[in-house]
Amino acid sequence: MTLGNLRDLYQQTILEHYKKPKYKGKTNPVDRYQKGHNPSCGDTIELTLQLDESGDNITDAKFEGEGCAIAIASADLMAEAVKGKSVEEALEMVRRFQAMMKGEDEFPKEQRKLNVMQGVSQFPVRIKCANLTWHTLKAALESQASVESNGFISNEKEDG
Numbered sequence: 001m002t003l004g005n006l007r008d009l010y011q012q013t014i015l016e017h018y019k020k021p022k023y024k025g026k027t028n029p030v031d032r033y034q035k036g037h038n039p040s041c042g043d044t045i046e047l048t049l050q051l052d053e054s055g056d057n058i059t060d061a062k063f064e065g066e067g068c069a070i071a072i073a074s075a076d077l078m079a080e081a082v083k084g085k086s087v088e089e090a091l092e093m094v095r096r097f098q099a100m101m102k103g104e105d106e107f108p109k110e111q112r113k114l115n116v117m118q119g120v121s122q123f124p125v126r127i128k129c130a131n132l133t134w135h136t137l138k139a140a141l142e143s144q145a146s147v148e149s150n151g152f153i154s155n156e157k158e159d160g
């Protein structure tokens, strides 16, 4: 497969997740809620998580929102990837994704689907779109809020 074909494949995967997201909606119940906004593009993500009784594991993840193909595809891929993972593992994935956007890391074989977003790192204006959902996930896991009252976070001041 040539590099050009590989890039087409990545774009196709991103478009598929954008057009037919599998994880759109709200978890039931909502154990964590966080809204995230990326002002530089206008992307908005409302992320909901369902945790197990211990609160240490993510049993379900869903999102609602409006945004560009990169932001929505990234949210769908993220929800799929963190479902069934521990909170600790999910936070490690946030770190890894953000490093990948700087071209410094990539996901191992079991999570290689997330590497389709790797190409975005070559487009600095799009990095915030891809990072938004991960940034929102981190805030959701750290805030411990399950209601809308915690307002929304913005990644405007984030450096990447």
Ligand code: ZN
Binding pocket: 038, 041, 042, 043, 067, 068, 069, 070, 071, 129
């Ligand atoms: Zn965007």
